[in-house]
Amino acid sequence: xxxxxxxxxxxxxxxxxxxxxxxxxxxxxxxxxxxxxxxxxxxxxxxxxxxxxxxxxxxxxxxxxxxxxxxxxxxxxxxxxxxxxxxxxxxxxxxxxxxxxxxxxxxxxxxxxxxxxxxxxxxxxxxxxxxxxxxxxxxxxxxxxxxxxxxxxxxxxxxxxxxxxxxxxxxxxxxxxxxxxxxxxxxxxxxxxxxxxxxxxxxxxxxxxxxxxxxxxxxxxxxxxxxxxxxxxxxxxxxxxxxxxxxxxxxxxxxxxxxxxxxxxxxxxxxxxxxxxxxxxxxxxxxxxxxxxxxxxxxxxxxxxxxxxxxxxxxxxxxxxxxxxxxxxxxxxxxxxxxxxxxxxxxxxxxxxxxxxxxxxxxxxxxxxxxxxxxxxxxxxxxxxxxxxxxxxxxxxxxxxxxxxxxxxxxxxxxxxxxxxxxxxxxxxxxxxxxxxxxxxxxxxxxxxxxxxxxxxxxxxxxxxxxxxxxxxxxxxxxxxxxxxxxxxxxxxxxxxxxxxxxxxxxxxxxxxxxxxxxxxxxxxxxxxxxxxxxxxxxxxxxxxxxxxxxxxxxxxxxxxxxxxxxxxxxxxxxxxxxxxxxxxx
Numbered sequence: 001x002x003x004x005x006x007x008x009x010x011x012x013x014x015x016x017x018x019x020x021x022x023x024x025x026x027x028x029x030x031x032x033x034x035x036x037x038x039x040x041x042x043x044x045x046x047x048x049x050x051x052x053x054x055x056x057x058x059x060x061x062x063x064x065x066x067x068x069x070x071x072x073x074x075x076x077x078x079x080x081x082x083x084x085x086x087x088x089x090x091x092x093x094x095x096x097x098x099x100x101x102x103x104x105x106x107x108x109x110x111x112x113x114x115x116x117x118x119x120x121x122x123x124x125x126x127x128x129x130x131x132x133x134x135x136x137x138x139x140x141x142x143x144x145x146x147x148x149x150x151x152x153x154x155x156x157x158x159x160x161x162x163x164x165x166x167x168x169x170x171x172x173x174x175x176x177x178x179x180x181x182x183x184x185x186x187x188x189x190x191x192x193x194x195x196x197x198x199x200x201x202x203x204x205x206x207x208x209x210x211x212x213x214x215x216x217x218x219x220x221x222x223x224x225x226x227x228x229x230x231x232x233x234x235x236x237x238x239x240x241x242x243x244x245x246x247x248x249x250x251x252x253x254x255x256x257x258x259x260x261x262x263x264x265x266x267x268x269x270x271x272x273x274x275x276x277x278x279x280x281x282x283x284x285x286x287x288x289x290x291x292x293x294x295x296x297x298x299x300x301x302x303x304x305x306x307x308x309x310x311x312x313x314x315x316x317x318x319x320x321x322x323x324x325x326x327x328x329x330x331x332x333x334x335x336x337x338x339x340x341x342x343x344x345x346x347x348x349x350x351x352x353x354x355x356x357x358x359x360x361x362x363x364x365x366x367x368x369x370x371x372x373x374x375x376x377x378x379x380x381x382x383x384x385x386x387x388x389x390x391x392x393x394x395x396x397x398x399x400x401x402x403x404x405x406x407x408x409x410x411x412x413x414x415x416x417x418x419x420x421x422x423x424x425x426x427x428x429x430x431x432x433x434x435x436x437x438x439x440x441x442x443x444x445x446x447x448x449x450x451x452x453x454x455x456x457x458x459x460x461x462x463x464x465x466x467x468x469x470x471x472x473x474x475x476x477x478x479x480x481x482x483x484x485x486x487x488x489x490x491x492x493x494x495x496x497x498x499x500x501x502x503x504x505x506x507x508x509x510x511x512x513x514x515x516x517x518x519x520x521x522x523x524x525x526x527x528x529x530x531x532x533x534x535x536x537x538x539x540x541x542x543x544x545x546x547x548x549x550x551x552x553x554x555x556x557x558x559x560x561x562x563x564x565x566x567x568x569x570x571x572x573x574x575x576x577x578x579x580x581x582x583x584x585x586x
Contacts, residue, residue, distance in 0.1 A: 010314075010315060010317075013314075014314035014315055014317075015314075015317065017312045017313060017314040017318075018313055018314050018315055018317040018318040018321055019318075019321060020311060020312060021307075021308050021309075021311035021312050021313035021318040021321075021322075022308075022313070022317070022318040022319070022320070022321025022322040022324070022325060023321065023322075023325050024193070024307065024308075024311045025068055025304050025307055025308045025311065025318070025319075025322040026321065026322040026323070026324070026325025026326050026329070027193055027196055027325065027329075028193040028195065028196060028304060028307060029051045029055070029068075029070055029301075029304060029322060029326055030048065030051070030196070030326055030329060031195050031196055031199045031345070031348055032047075032051075032070075032071070032195065032301075032304075032348065032352070033047035033048045033050060033051040033070060033071055033326070034047050034048060034217070034337070034340075034345065035047070035345045035348045035349050035352075036071040036072065036073060036075070036076060036296075036349075037050070037071060037296060038217075038221075038342070038345060039073075039076045039080070039133065039136060039137070039349055040071070040075065040076050040079035040080050040083065040296055041079065041080040041083040041084060041149065042079075042083065042088060042091075042296060043221050043222075044217055044221055044224060044337070045224045045225060045330075045334075046294050046295055046296055047071050047295075047296065048224075048326060048330055049228060049229065049290070049293045049294055049295040050070055050071045050290050050295035050296050050297075050298050051070040051071065051298075051323065051326045052228070052323045052324075052326050052327045052330070053286070053289055053290050053293050053295055053323070054069045054070055054071075054286040054287070054289075054290050054295065054298035055068065055069050055070050055298075055319055055320075055322055055323035055326065056319070056320050056323035056324070057069075057282065057285055057286035057289060058259075058282050058283060058286045058298070058300070058319065059316040059317075059318070059319025059320050059322075059323070060282070060316060060319075060320060061278075061281065061282035061285050061286070062259075062263075062278065062279045062281075062282030062283060062286075062300075062316075063263065063274045063275030063276060063277065063278030063279035063280075063281075063282060064262070064263040064266050064267075064272075064274040064275075064279055064300070064305075065266070065270065065272050065274070065315065065316060066266045066269075066270055066272070066305060066308050066309050066313050066316070066318070066319075067259070067262060067263055067266060067274075067279070067300045067305055067316075067319065068300070068301050068304040068305045068307075068308050068318075068319050068322060069259070069283065069286060069298050069299060069300055069301065069319070070298050070301050070304065071295075071296055071297075071298055072258060072298070072299055072300075072301050073129070073130075073133055073349065073352045073353060073356055074126065074129055074254055074258050074299070074356070075251070075254065075255075075296070075297055075299070076129070076132070076133050076136070076349075077129055077132045077133070077136075077383075077388055078247070078250060078251060078254065078388055079091060079251075079296055079297065080136075080149070080151070081151045081388060082094055082244075082247045082251075084149070084150075084151050085151065086243070086244065086247070089234055089235070090240060090243075090244060091296070092234045092291035092294070093234050093236055093240055093241075093244055093291070094244045094247045094248045094251060094297075095248075095251060095287055095290065095291045095295075095296060095297040096234070096236075096287065096288050096291045097241065097244060097245070097248035097252075098248045098249070098251035098252040098255060098284075098287055098297055099252075099283075099284045099285065099286070099287030099288035099289075099290075099297075100284065100288060101248060101249060101252035101284070102252050102255060102256060102280050102281070102283050102284030102287060103280070103281050103284030103285060103288070104284075105252070105256060105277075105280050105284075106277045106278065106279070106280030106281035106282075106283075106284060107277075107281065109277050110277075110280075111256075111260065111275075111276030111277040111279065111280050112276060114256050114257055114260050114276070117257060117396070118372075118375065118395075118396075118399040118403075119361075119365070119372075120365055120372045120373075120375040120376040120379065120395070120399065121375060121376075121379050121392065121395035121396055121399055122257060123358045123361050123362055123365060123376060124362075124375070124376040124377065124378070124379030124380040124383065124391075124395060125379055125380075125383050125388075125391060125392060125395065126356060126357070126358050127357050127358055127359070127362050127380050127383075128379070128380045128381075128382075128383025128384045128391065129353075129356070129383060129388075130353040130354070130356050130357035130358075131153075131353075131357075131383075131384050132153055132383070132384060133349055133350075133352065133353035133356075134349075134350050134353035134354065134357075135153070135156065135157065135160075136149075136156065136349075137346035137347075137349050137350050137353075138160055138346075139159075139160055139163070140171075140175070140342050140343055140345065140346035141171070141172065141175040141343060141346040141347065141350070142164075142167045142168070142171065142172055142175075143166075143167060143168025143169075143170065143171020143172060143175075143214065143215065143343055144160065144163045144164070144166050144167060144168070145163065145166040145168070146163055146166060147159055147160070147163055152385075153384050153385055154385060168213070168214065168343075170206070170210040170213040170214050171214050171215070171341070171342075171343035172343070173210075174202050174205065174206045174210065174214050174341050174343040174344055175202070175343040175344065175346055175347050176347075177198075177201060177202045177205055177344075178198040178199060178201065178202035178343075178344040178347045178348070179198070179347035179350070179351070180198075181194065181197055181198035181201045181202070182194040182195055182197075182198040182347060182348070182351055183351075185197055185198070191310070193307075195348045195351070198344070198347065198348070199340065199344050199345070199348065202341060202343070202344035203339065203340050203341060203344055206341045206343075206344065207339060210341075214341045214342075214343055215341065215342045215343070216338065216339050216340060216341050216342065217337060217338050217339070217340050217342065217345075218338030218339060220342060222338075223334075223335065223338045224330075224334045224335070224337045224338055225334060226330060226331050226332070226333075226334035226335065227330070227331065228293055228327070228330075229293055229294045231292055231293065232292065232294070233292060234291060246389055247389070250388065250389045250392065251287075251297050252284075253392065254299070254392075255283055255287065255297060255298075255299040256280055256283070256299075258299040258300055258302075259279055259280070259283045259299045259300035260274075260276055260279060260280075260300075261300075261302065262299075262300030262301065262302040262305050263276070263279055263300060265302055265305065265306060266305050266306075266309060269306060269309045269310075270309050279300075283298075283299060283300070286298055303352075303355070304322075308322070362376065362380075371402040371405070371406075372402070374398070374402075375395055375398045375399050375402060378394060378395065378398060379391050379392075379394070379395035379398075382394055382395070404450070404451035405451065407446070407447055407449065407451050407452065438468055438469050438470065439468055439469070439470045439472065439538075439541045439542070440468035440470070440471045440472065441472045441474065441538070441541075442459065442460070442471065442472065442473050442474065443474045443477070444456070444473055444474065444475050444477070444478050445477040445478070446477065446478065447478065447479060447480040447481070447482075447485075448478050448480070448481045448482075448485030448488070448489075448512065449480060449481065449482040449484060449485050450482060450484035450485070452485070453484050453485065453488050456485070456488050457488060457491075460488075460492055467499060467501065468501070469500070469501050469502065469544065470501065470502050470503075470504060470541040470544050471492070471496060471501065471502070471503050471504070472503075472504040472505075472506065472534070472537050472538065472541055473503070473504070473505050473506070474506050474507055474534050475505055475506070475507055475508045475509065475512065476506070476507035476508075476509070478508070478509060478512055479509055479511065480511055480512070481511065481512035481515050481516075482515075483515070483519070485512075486515055486516065486519050486521060489516075489521065490519075490521050490524075493521065493524060493525060502529070502544055503525055503529060504529050504530075504531065504537045504540060504541060505525070505529060505530050505531070505537075506530075506531040506532070506533065506534040506536070506537040507531075507532065507533070507534060508530060513530075
């Protein structure tokens with residue numbers, strides 16, 4: 001499982017680079033781990049445990065050279081909702097189930113499928129999560145008292161409104177100091193971990209000036225232990241598994257998207273290429289192991305991964321060192337973490353939410369005023385105001401419907417008409433009302449699938465006296481056919497057979513031809529009725545129609561040509577030209 005090829009050229013110089021980058025990322029990860037855990041509704045130390053265990057395993061077993069794994073902001077609303085509804089123990093089980101799903105996805109080589117999730121869905125969902133995270137920190141930022149956290153956004157906003165009068169000015173000042181330091185550091189010293197500096201500065205000020213006036217981690221959650229918890233396997237029952245399937249699947253899907261997106265960002269920054277399936281397996285194993293130590297679900301962290309690369313990381317060893325650094329700090333400095341003000345944690349998450357909001361991409365998509373804008377807006381609103389799982393499900397369904405609609409609009413079936421410019425008879429004899437009823441030539445363009453079935457059926461000739469004896473389908477621009485398209489074609493064959501007509505097909509592409517062979521429709525139509533060139537098929541169509549039928553035809557132009565000069569001359573004099581922009585008859 002471990003990609004030893006990534007260590008073939010490993011040297012002392014590489015180790016030095018990994019030590020530096022691992023230490024930097026490890027220091028950054030500590031406040032983030034605690035903040036993400038608190039926001040998810042669990043104790044802060046669980047975020048640290050996740051950072052240690054998942055960080056080491058994802059780096060060792062994943063498919064990205066520089067991926068840094070751990071708790072992330074994207075999981076906050078999901079984990080809080082699961083914990084509030086099912087309890088902490090079931091949250092751990094859901095995380096393990098999500099890990100198993102990720103391993104299966106990687107083993108079945110489904111990593112590439114994650115890339116096909118529509119952008120409006122991911123942007124709308126991510127922006128909605130950012131709004132939930134940001135607004136969820138308002139109470140801590142203002143130091144509000146008596147706040148009860150709810151699963152729903154509206155309920156939380158109502159709770160904040162009811163308790164605004166309890167605002168603590170000392171908490172507000174502490175949070176403002178932390179936020180100011182983070183913003184100033186990002187502007188003037190971007191390489192310095194602003195979240196850590198802001199946290200330390202705000203904690204020092206609060207300890208010196210506001211001692212006892214601001215809520216701390218210790219006062220809210222108790223002291224943080226300076227060791228990993230004992231290994232414990234949660235009690236798993238079939239009843240729990242059944243009730244947690246949907247939450248586990250949502251955790252797995254979001255974790256897969258986040259980790260692969262982070263891996264793609266790392267590829268772009270480092271010039272490497274990740275293995276998406278191995279990345280999913282590594283993420284899955286990490287999420288199976290983390291709950292055994294009381295940790296919450298983890299995934300690839302884009303910001304920490306980018307910092308890892310910018311700090312000069314040479315291999316996955318930097319991620320292992322990052323986990324080891326967090327563990328050492330936990331052993332040595334855990335008691336001091338208990339005095340960190342909760343108000344100093346909230347600006348860290350607010351900045352995280354702002355950075356992950358994808359606001360520019362959101363506004364750009366919204367301005368297009370297309371179907372994508374609708375999918376984006378609905379996914380966003382459902383994420384914020386309804387259920388996170390429903391938001392993803394509805395967003396994906398809407399995106400699929402939109403895709404099918406667009407593909408159906410791409411499909412075009414047009415009848416080929418005689419070219420008035422090449423006809424020697426009067427122009428009034430050649431028009432859409434006077435095309436030859438004996439031979440129907442149709443250009444079929446675009447995928448012939450269930451979304452385009454209605455167009456194909458509406459354009460094909462129906463029963464009656466005007467039905468052509470020969471139907472020629474030009475299929476050079478049909479790249480794809482599904483079984484619904486094949487069924488429509490089979491219906492046309494049955495219809496022509498019952499009336500003594502004939503179907504000819506020219507220029508068919510490999511995939512539709514292979515499908516027709518598999519279903520047996522190819523043999524039913526007859527191999528002799530498939531032509532590589534449309535010109536050959538037209539000649540066969542003209543040979544099929546009898547002289548008497550042409551002379552008796554109501555098409556004035558073709559009747560005159562057939563009576564005077566025969567079929568070949570009639571074809572040459574009239575010619576055939578596509579009414580659409582399809583290619584000329586070969």
